[in-house]
Amino acid sequence: MMLHRRAAQGTQTSRRGEKTQPIFCTIFGAMMLVLVAEVLLLVISICVTDVGGRLNQNAKDMLAMQVRNRVGYVQDLMQDAQDLTDLSDYIDRATLAMVNTGRLDLDALNTDSEQSSALLAAIAPELVNTLRARSVTGIFVVLNTEDLRILDVGSGVPGIYLRDLDPDARPSEENADLLIERGSAAVVKALGITTDKSWQPVLRYYGLKGRGFFKDPFLRAYEDNARLSEEYYGRWTTSAYTISDDDRSAIAYSQPLILPDGTVYGVVGVELLTSYLQEKMPYEELQNEKRGAYFLVSTTADEDAEEFVVSKSVTSSQDSYALEEPESMMRCERRADGCWLNLHKRDYYAVAMPIFLYSRNAPFSDEHWLLIGAVNSQTLFSFAQNVRHVLTAVVVGTLVLGILSSLLIAHKLARPVELLYYEVVDGQEKKKFPELSHTKIRELDRLADALTSLNSELLNNSTKFLRIMDMASVELGGYELRFDTGSVYVTDNFFSLLGEPLPKDGFLSVRRFEEILTRIQLSRPCTTTERGDKLLTIRKGGQTRYVLLRVTKDWNVQVGLAEDVTAATLERLRIEHERDYDILTGLYNRQAFQRVCGELFEDPQQLGTAALLMMDLDNLKHVNDTYGHDWGDQYIHRTGLCLAENTPAGTVVARLSGDEFMLLFYGYLNREQIREKVRILSDAMQKSVAVLPGGSELRISISGGMAWYPEDSRNMETLKKYADFALYQVKHSHKGCLQEFSMESYRREAQTAQLRRDFQQLLTEERVYYMFQPIFSAYDGRVMAYEALMRSDMERLRSPATIMKLAREQGALQEIERLTFFKSLETFDHLRSEGLVRRDALLFINSIASIALPQEDCEYMDSRWHELLRQVVIEITEEEAMDREAMEAKRRAPSSSGMFALDDYGSGYSNEGSLLELSPRFIKVDLTIIRGIDTDPDKQQIVQNIVAYAHPRSMQIIAEGVETAEELKKVLELGVDGLQGYFLAKPANIPTRIAPAARQIIENSHSSDCG
Structure with a gap:
C-alpha cells in the first residue's frame, strides 16, 4: 500500500528546492521529442529529395537509353540491307552482255517471257548469294521498261521474288531453306529451289494507288530520266504490304535498275518481314510487365512540331491497345516533359529516335524514319506511385507505432526503478539492508546484487583466494587492487614468479604496484595471447621460464593471476617448430610459407617492392640414381644451408617438396636492390660444393624463375603461377640459370596452348x-x-x-x-x-x-x-x-x-x-x-x-x-x-x-x- 501511495504523488520538490517529475514522464517526454524529430526529418527528406519525380525521370531515362541502343541496331540492319550497289552493277553487266550478244531485246522485255526468264535465270545465283550475305528475309527483281502509268491494273510483270524465312540460321547447302514466291517455271527449274504455296510465275501490278513495293522508285527514276545514280532513287515502303495469297507482311527497300544509257528497265530490292523485324525490336526490354511497344514509323512532318503524324510500318508489342491502334497513321504530341501518344484514350510516354537511311539530296529524303519506344504511363510510372504510397504509410505507421512504443517503454523502464527506490527507502527506515528484488534488467540487477553482497564479498574474497592458491597443482601467484579504498594484496610468491624481488621498504600502494608491474613487462620479452593475457619470458641463472599473467577488472577491483606455464609453452613451441619447419633443411615447409606469406600480403605496406623466387635443383635425380637417396638428402641439406646463410634477414625461405625451394624477398625500395641480393645468392650457390662418395665434388646447380610484386601481380597465387612459368622456361632452355617472368612470353605460350587445343x-x-x-x-x-x-x-x-x-x-x-x-x-x-x-x-x-x-x-x-x-x-x-x-x-x-x-x-x-x-x-x-x-x-x-x-x-x-x-x-x-x-x-x-x-x-x- 505504501508503494502505490508514493508512486501516485506525481511531481515533487527535491531537497535542493528544485521541482522534479516522475521517471515515467521524463522517459516518455524524451522519446516523444525524438519521435517527432525523426518524423519531421523523414517528411522533409522525402519532400526535398523529390523521390517520386526522380523515379519518374529515371523511368524515362531508362526508356530513352533502351530506345537509343535499339535504334542503332535497327539503323545498321536497314542500312546494310539497302546496300545493293554490287548486285545492281552485276545485273547491269549481265543485262548488257545479253543485249550485246543479241540474246535480249529490252523493248520485248515485258512481253517475251523467254527473254525475261533467260535474264532472270542468269542473275538468280547472284540474288541467292546476296540473300545469303544480307540479314534480310527476301530479295526480288522486277523487270519493266514501260511507263507504269499506262500499265493495266492486275497485269503481270516479269520478275523473281526469293524468300528466306530465317536469315540468321546457317545456310543449307542445297538451299532447302529458301522459297521462291514469284518466278517463271524456267527460273524455278534453273534454280532448283522449292516454290512457296502462294507461288505465281509473275508479279502483279496493282496500279499507282496500290501498295506496290517497286512502283515509286521506278516511276521517280523514269520521270526523272535517270539523272541520278540508282541508289539515290532507292526507297523503303512506308507501310507494310503482303503479296497476293500470302499473309506474311513485310516492308521492302527497292531501287531502279538503270543502264549506262539511262534506260530504266526494272527494280531490285530486298524485303524484311515484319515478324523478323519484331524479333529485332524486342518490346520486353522496354518494361518488365511486357506493356511496352516499339513502332517503326516514317513521317514527312517536321519532327520538332508540337504535333506530327507518322505512318506505321512495324509494331512490336504485346500491349493490346498498341496493337489495336489504326494500322497506318498515328499522332505524336510533344509536351514539356517529353513525347506522348494517345492510344485508345490512354496516354503512352514515348521516345522517338531518328533512323538515317537516305542521302540529303535523294528524291525521298523528305521521308524521315523513326523508331518509337512507348510505354503506358500508368505502367511506366507505377513504381514511383507505389513508392509514394509506401512512404506515406511509413510516415503514418512510424508516428503511431512510435507513440505506442514510447508509452510501453516508459512504463517498463520506470516501474523497476521506482520499485528498487522504495525498497531501499524502506530498508533505511528499518536500519537493515534489504534483499532487493530482481527486475530482469541487467544493470539494475547488477546494482542490486552489488549492494546486497558488498559486505560479505569483502570478508570472503581474501579467504577464497588463498585457499585456491594453496590447492593449485601448479605454481601460482596473485594480487588484488581496490581502487575505491587504495588497498593492495599480493601473495608471497608473486614477485618471485616474475623474477623480481619485493620492494625493500615493503610499502605498496596501488600506483606503486602498477608502476612495478609495468616495468616488469617492459624489461622482459612479453607477448599478448589471443585472449589478451600476457606471456612473460623470464631468463635467470641460464634457465628460461614462461609465466602467464591474467588480469581481470570488475568495478573498482582488479585481480591478477601469475601462472608458471614453462612446460606447456615448451611443448607448444616444439609442436609449432615441427609443424612449420622442414626437418632436413631447417627451412620453412610449404604450410608455414603459405601462412607467413599470406600474413604479409594482407599488409601490402610491409611488402614494398618484392620478388617471389621459385627454384629447382638440377642434379638431384642424378645423385639419387648414382649414389643413393642418403647422398641426395645431403645434397638437399647443403642447398638449404646455402639458402639460409646467403639470404638477408627477413627473407621468407622454404622447401616446398623434394627439390623445390621458394623464396620471398620483400620490403625493398626497387628491383635493383633485390637483383643484387639474388646475384649474391647465385654466386654463393655456384661456390657451394657437396662432397660425394670417393671424394668427388658436385657444385650446386639450381634453376630459378622470379616474378615481381606488385608489377606482375598483387596476388600470391598468381605470383606463384608466374614464377613457376619462368622456371618452366629455364628448365626447358638453359638449366642452372635464373630468369625473370615475362608477361609477353606467358601470353604467347597461352595463345599457343589454346591453338593446340583448338587444333585437337x-x-x-x-x-x-x-x-x-x-x-x-x-x-x-x-x-x-x-x-x-x-x-x-x-x-x-x-x-x-x-x-x-x-x-x-x-x-x-x-x-x-x-x-x-x-x-x-x-x-x-x-x-x-x-x-x-x-x-x-x-x-x-x-x-x-x-x-x-x-x-x-x-x-x-x-x-x-x-x-x-x-x-x-x-x-x-x-x-x-x-x-x-x-x-x-x-x-x-x-x-x-x-x-x-x-x-x-x-x-x-x-x-x-x-x-x-x-x-x-x-x-x-x-x-x-x-x-x-x-x-x-x-x-x-x-x-x-x-x-x-x-x-x-x-x-x-x-x-x-x-x-x-x-x-x-x-x-x-x-x-x-x-x-x-x-x-x-x-x-x-x-x-x-x-x-x-x-x-x-x-x-x-x-x-x-x-x-
Missing part, C-alpha cells in the same frame, strides 16, 4: 569443310577442273596455313591428309550427284608430298569413290619436301588416276628439281609470278620458258591467281592451258560460272587468233 578439337570433331574454285580452259572458257580448298569454322583456325603449321608441330600431317581426301571427295561427290558441277571435270586435291595414306584408307576410298578417284589430280603443295616412297604409294593407290599437279611453281620446294622428279600432268604457276605479269618482262619470260618446256612433254600449264583483265590477257598471249583466279570465279560452296568479263576476253582472244 578440329581433328576430333572434323571441323573443316571444303569450297571449290573452278579451273577454266584457256581455249574455250569451259570448266576443266575444280580445286578443293580447305576451310574451318573455328575462329582461331580460319587460315589453312595455321592448320598446316600446327599439324607439323604436333605430328598430325597424316590426319590432315586423311581428312582432306575424305572430306573433299565426299563433298564433291555430293555436288556431282546434285548436278551442281560438271561430271567430267577433274578434281584437284592438295596433298602433302611427304605423306602417304595407309593401305586401309586407300581401300576404303576405292570402295566408296571408285569412279571419282579416276578424275582426281593429286596436287603437291610446297610446304613439304618430296618423299619418293610417299609419291610412289600415291601412284600405286587403288583406282589412282596417276595424275599429279605441281603446285605453286616458282616458290618454295616447287622448282626445277621437283619438276623433273615428279613429271606432273599439270604445272600450276604460282600467283607471285602471275601477279603483275602484264607489266613485268621477267615474269613473262619465266612463263614462256615453262610453257616451252611443258607442251612438248604433254604437260599443261595453269595460271594461278589471275585477278585482273590485263593479267588474263597476258597469260592467254603466253599460251597457258588453264586459268584460275578471282577474276574468273571465287571459291564457293557451290562453284559459280565464269565471270562474263573473263569469258569475253577469252572469246576475243581466240577470235583474234583466228582472224
Whole structure:
C-alpha cells in the first residue's frame, strides 16, 4: 500500500528546492521529442529529395537509353540491307552482255517471257548469294521498261521474288531453306529451289494507288530520266504490304535498275518481314510487365512540331491497345516533359529516335524514319506511385507505432526503478539492508546484487583466494587492487614468479604496484595471447621460464593471476617448430610459407617492392640414381644451408617438396636492390660444393624463375603461377640459370596452348569443310577442273596455313591428309550427284608430298569413290619436301588416276628439281609470278620458258591467281592451258560460272587468233 501511495504523488520538490517529475514522464517526454524529430526529418527528406519525380525521370531515362541502343541496331540492319550497289552493277553487266550478244531485246522485255526468264535465270545465283550475305528475309527483281502509268491494273510483270524465312540460321547447302514466291517455271527449274504455296510465275501490278513495293522508285527514276545514280532513287515502303495469297507482311527497300544509257528497265530490292523485324525490336526490354511497344514509323512532318503524324510500318508489342491502334497513321504530341501518344484514350510516354537511311539530296529524303519506344504511363510510372504510397504509410505507421512504443517503454523502464527506490527507502527506515528484488534488467540487477553482497564479498574474497592458491597443482601467484579504498594484496610468491624481488621498504600502494608491474613487462620479452593475457619470458641463472599473467577488472577491483606455464609453452613451441619447419633443411615447409606469406600480403605496406623466387635443383635425380637417396638428402641439406646463410634477414625461405625451394624477398625500395641480393645468392650457390662418395665434388646447380610484386601481380597465387612459368622456361632452355617472368612470353605460350587445343578439337570433331574454285580452259572458257580448298569454322583456325603449321608441330600431317581426301571427295561427290558441277571435270586435291595414306584408307576410298578417284589430280603443295616412297604409294593407290599437279611453281620446294622428279600432268604457276605479269618482262619470260618446256612433254600449264583483265590477257598471249583466279570465279560452296568479263576476253582472244 505504501508503494502505490508514493508512486501516485506525481511531481515533487527535491531537497535542493528544485521541482522534479516522475521517471515515467521524463522517459516518455524524451522519446516523444525524438519521435517527432525523426518524423519531421523523414517528411522533409522525402519532400526535398523529390523521390517520386526522380523515379519518374529515371523511368524515362531508362526508356530513352533502351530506345537509343535499339535504334542503332535497327539503323545498321536497314542500312546494310539497302546496300545493293554490287548486285545492281552485276545485273547491269549481265543485262548488257545479253543485249550485246543479241540474246535480249529490252523493248520485248515485258512481253517475251523467254527473254525475261533467260535474264532472270542468269542473275538468280547472284540474288541467292546476296540473300545469303544480307540479314534480310527476301530479295526480288522486277523487270519493266514501260511507263507504269499506262500499265493495266492486275497485269503481270516479269520478275523473281526469293524468300528466306530465317536469315540468321546457317545456310543449307542445297538451299532447302529458301522459297521462291514469284518466278517463271524456267527460273524455278534453273534454280532448283522449292516454290512457296502462294507461288505465281509473275508479279502483279496493282496500279499507282496500290501498295506496290517497286512502283515509286521506278516511276521517280523514269520521270526523272535517270539523272541520278540508282541508289539515290532507292526507297523503303512506308507501310507494310503482303503479296497476293500470302499473309506474311513485310516492308521492302527497292531501287531502279538503270543502264549506262539511262534506260530504266526494272527494280531490285530486298524485303524484311515484319515478324523478323519484331524479333529485332524486342518490346520486353522496354518494361518488365511486357506493356511496352516499339513502332517503326516514317513521317514527312517536321519532327520538332508540337504535333506530327507518322505512318506505321512495324509494331512490336504485346500491349493490346498498341496493337489495336489504326494500322497506318498515328499522332505524336510533344509536351514539356517529353513525347506522348494517345492510344485508345490512354496516354503512352514515348521516345522517338531518328533512323538515317537516305542521302540529303535523294528524291525521298523528305521521308524521315523513326523508331518509337512507348510505354503506358500508368505502367511506366507505377513504381514511383507505389513508392509514394509506401512512404506515406511509413510516415503514418512510424508516428503511431512510435507513440505506442514510447508509452510501453516508459512504463517498463520506470516501474523497476521506482520499485528498487522504495525498497531501499524502506530498508533505511528499518536500519537493515534489504534483499532487493530482481527486475530482469541487467544493470539494475547488477546494482542490486552489488549492494546486497558488498559486505560479505569483502570478508570472503581474501579467504577464497588463498585457499585456491594453496590447492593449485601448479605454481601460482596473485594480487588484488581496490581502487575505491587504495588497498593492495599480493601473495608471497608473486614477485618471485616474475623474477623480481619485493620492494625493500615493503610499502605498496596501488600506483606503486602498477608502476612495478609495468616495468616488469617492459624489461622482459612479453607477448599478448589471443585472449589478451600476457606471456612473460623470464631468463635467470641460464634457465628460461614462461609465466602467464591474467588480469581481470570488475568495478573498482582488479585481480591478477601469475601462472608458471614453462612446460606447456615448451611443448607448444616444439609442436609449432615441427609443424612449420622442414626437418632436413631447417627451412620453412610449404604450410608455414603459405601462412607467413599470406600474413604479409594482407599488409601490402610491409611488402614494398618484392620478388617471389621459385627454384629447382638440377642434379638431384642424378645423385639419387648414382649414389643413393642418403647422398641426395645431403645434397638437399647443403642447398638449404646455402639458402639460409646467403639470404638477408627477413627473407621468407622454404622447401616446398623434394627439390623445390621458394623464396620471398620483400620490403625493398626497387628491383635493383633485390637483383643484387639474388646475384649474391647465385654466386654463393655456384661456390657451394657437396662432397660425394670417393671424394668427388658436385657444385650446386639450381634453376630459378622470379616474378615481381606488385608489377606482375598483387596476388600470391598468381605470383606463384608466374614464377613457376619462368622456371618452366629455364628448365626447358638453359638449366642452372635464373630468369625473370615475362608477361609477353606467358601470353604467347597461352595463345599457343589454346591453338593446340583448338587444333585437337578440329581433328576430333572434323571441323573443316571444303569450297571449290573452278579451273577454266584457256581455249574455250569451259570448266576443266575444280580445286578443293580447305576451310574451318573455328575462329582461331580460319587460315589453312595455321592448320598446316600446327599439324607439323604436333605430328598430325597424316590426319590432315586423311581428312582432306575424305572430306573433299565426299563433298564433291555430293555436288556431282546434285548436278551442281560438271561430271567430267577433274578434281584437284592438295596433298602433302611427304605423306602417304595407309593401305586401309586407300581401300576404303576405292570402295566408296571408285569412279571419282579416276578424275582426281593429286596436287603437291610446297610446304613439304618430296618423299619418293610417299609419291610412289600415291601412284600405286587403288583406282589412282596417276595424275599429279605441281603446285605453286616458282616458290618454295616447287622448282626445277621437283619438276623433273615428279613429271606432273599439270604445272600450276604460282600467283607471285602471275601477279603483275602484264607489266613485268621477267615474269613473262619465266612463263614462256615453262610453257616451252611443258607442251612438248604433254604437260599443261595453269595460271594461278589471275585477278585482273590485263593479267588474263597476258597469260592467254603466253599460251597457258588453264586459268584460275578471282577474276574468273571465287571459291564457293557451290562453284559459280565464269565471270562474263573473263569469258569475253577469252572469246576475243581466240577470235583474234583466228582472224
